[in-house]
Amino acid sequence: MDIQRRVLDQISKKEVVELLRELVQTPSVNPPGEEEEISLLVAGKLEAMGIEVRSVAVESNRPNIIGRLRGLDQGTSLILNTHMDTVPPGDRKDWSFDPFSAKIKNNKVYGRGACDNKGSLTAMIMAASAIQKADVELKGDLLLTAVVDEETGGEKGTKYLVDKGLIKGDMGIACGVSNLDKIYTASRGGVRLEITTKGKLAHAAMPHLGVNAVEKMAKVILAVKELKLNHRPHRLLGGPTIAPGTLIEGGVKINVIPNTCKSSFDIRTVPGQSFDRVLDEFKECLHNLKQIDSEIKADVRVLRLTNPAEISEKERIVQVARDATTYVTGKKPKIAGIPGATDARFLINQAGIPTIVDFGPGKLDQCHVANEHIEIDQVVDAAKIYALIVLKACGYQ
Ligand SMILES: [Zn+2]
CATH class of the missing domain: 3.30.70.360 (Alpha-Beta Plaits)
Structure with a gap:
């Protein structure tokens, strides 16, 4: 059997659902920055797969998790970056289910973070697990970064890891939400201004x-x-x-x-x-x-x-992601721009790593809303696509 098939066969829907539900059932609300429990969970999962894990924190109760699958030092290296924090659930009354129950209905998982960003976090972990289980030796390194603080600007998450020189690689993906039918290669930046007018009391x-x-x-x-x-x-x-x-x-x-x-x-x-x-x-x-x-x-x-970010659609990582998606879904994703900012801006602008600005399962209109949900089949597809991207980007023996 060819290696690609062998890897894809390791991805089971049952395991994807179990992990996604476990992640949603572990609240990681930010603000106020309650990511400790989910960080420990993610680190434990990666360690159990035999992946080298490092925990790096600005605040001790908010660790970023870096997993490394060492290659043979003969190929290019890939970074899969995603965030573990979620926005708060808001008013419980607006939800049909407990936002942390990870309720399944109509082949979808409901809950805060199901779409933003625990769907892609699940897919990233399952992809690495499949590579490990299939006993593939990668030529280049695979770096997995599961970070905190994305929802509040990324200073203590991806930016901190880039500042410390802990994220290095030849290409990357900010694993997020793009419905798998788009590959975002550009994002807008932002300026937040406060204006004060002065008058006179009377x-x-x-x-x-x-x-x-x-x-x-x-x-x-x-x-x-x-x-x-x-x-x-x-x-x-x-x-x-x-x-x-x-x-x-x-x-x-x-x-x-x-x-x-x-x-x-x-x-x-x-x-x-x-x-x-x-x-x-x-x-x-x-x-x-x-x-x-x-x-x-x-x-x-x-x-x-906040800086805008952009990479050329001719970058190898874009081609690799496009081919892997077409292989799994049968549809060629579109190149597009995303209206908001993602952590990819730190990898592109500061570390100089060509990084897809956003790519993963789930729909943008499901982010930050009540009754947030994600289609299970899309998370399974995303796990397969990420796994194929790893094989192609890093190379294998
Ligand atoms: Zn968000």
Whole structure:
């Protein structure tokens, strides 16, 4: 029997379902960063397969897990990166089942994290297990990184491992959610800004004696809404976007004219668009507003910058993933861009490793919602696809 078949035969639906349910039944909610239990579970699974495991943490109760399947040092190495944390389940009333019961219905597993990202975590572990069980000797190393903190920015997860030089390889995949019919090769970046308007306190019965910072903020929000960031649309991602007014707070009391007001703005950028240019365009917008209303005083503060990321679709890892997917599902996945950010940006921009921005089982519209679920058959397919990618990328004897 050829090696590919031998490896694929090791992947059983029953084991995939058991592992996925066990992972969903182990809450790893972040914030507040409760990943310890799932980290220990994942480390234990990999160790039991005979995979070399290392645990690396910024905060001792939030360990990142690095598994390494050593190759013969004769081939290229591959990184499969995925995250173990999930967003909180939200209001229990919005769920039809307990979000941590991993209920099965209509061949789907329900629960917080079932889709984002425990489906691909399951597939990644099952793929490594199949390689081990089939007794394949890889030529290059396979590195498995199961990280914390992805849902809150990745600083203590993938970014930390990259900063410490613990993720090295020739190519990678951020194993996430792409319905297996897309291979995301580009992601948008982001700028989070906070604007504070300043006014002057006065008695609300005599508003003309003050300057109302909330009213000034209303003008700022409307001006920002009209702001067209000057950047040509990206082939896969479209143009940049701005969502103003995600938070507005100001004033001390209903009968006092407010002297300060804050609001935050979420801007999504595309590859090639510089942060400085975005900030300049924002400041110019406020400057123009002051020409119309000289009482407007506004400060801009940057809360967070996230780099966009992009790799060429000609990269070998993209070709390998496309071929493996077509082999398993019979359909050729599309090359696409993803609107949000993924941890791949650290591997691409900082470590210089060509990494698929996002690829795995599950649908994007199932992420972060109530009654989150994933199709079991897709997780099984993803395990097979990841296993074939490992064989092809790392080579085997
Ligand atoms: Zn998420």
